[in-house]
Amino acid sequence: xxxxxxxxxxxxxxxxxxxxxxxxxxxxxxxxxxxxxxxxxxxxxxxxxxxxxxxxxxxxxxxxxxxxxxxxxxxxxxxxxxxxxxxxxxxxxxxxxxxxxxxxxxxxxxxxxxxxxxxxxxxxxxxxxxxxxxxxxxxxxxxxxxxxxxxxxxxxxxxxxx
Numbered sequence: 001x002x003x004x005x006x007x008x009x010x011x012x013x014x015x016x017x018x019x020x021x022x023x024x025x026x027x028x029x030x031x032x033x034x035x036x037x038x039x040x041x042x043x044x045x046x047x048x049x050x051x052x053x054x055x056x057x058x059x060x061x062x063x064x065x066x067x068x069x070x071x072x073x074x075x076x077x078x079x080x081x082x083x084x085x086x087x088x089x090x091x092x093x094x095x096x097x098x099x100x101x102x103x104x105x106x107x108x109x110x111x112x113x114x115x116x117x118x119x120x121x122x123x124x125x126x127x128x129x130x131x132x133x134x135x136x137x138x139x140x141x142x143x144x145x146x147x148x149x150x151x152x153x154x155x156x157x158x159x160x161x162x
Contacts (some may be wrong), residue, residue: 028100028153030127041116041123043133048100048153054092058105058149060139063109071143074111078118081148086122089152096122098152103128103146109135115146 028041061069061077062084070076089095102123106115112133123129129150139147 018023035069042128046100046130051156052154054094054152056088056150058109060144060147075114077145082122094152099129099150101151103149104133107145
């Protein structure tokens with residue numbers, strides 16, 4: 001009887017483990033051309049690998065029952081919004097590392113330093129997503145101070161998994 005090649009066994013084991021159906025994604029690339037001003041906490045251009053696209057509707061500071069969290073407290077609202085984004089991403093099999101773009105709407109730009117601080121706890125600092133920030137007069141409920149929508153790209157499944 002022939003001996004089985006241990007390298008072959010290791011390869012079979014690696015391919016049969018949970019999570020092996022996804023190919024290793026080419027990491028997204030963040031570009032900040034020198035012809036544009038230096039960004040603070042975002043990237044001017046993000047090149048993402050091909051894969052399923054996930055669109056997350058604007059998330060606001062409400063809990064799972066729809067009650068506003070942190071009325072009058074911008075920091076608390078930011079944290080709740082990012083926590084909601086995290087839950088939405090997780091439901092699609094994504095993480096904050098998969099986010100390639102955000103659209104942020106705030107009712108008062110004087111809170112920008114707090115937004116940057118909270119955002120830095122969730123989004124990757126080495127290659128942050130492309131981002132748009134807009135001050136708006138109001139959101140759909142008067143006590144809300146911030147809303148964030150996001151786009152993410154999941155790794156493509158490996159050809160073997162199809």
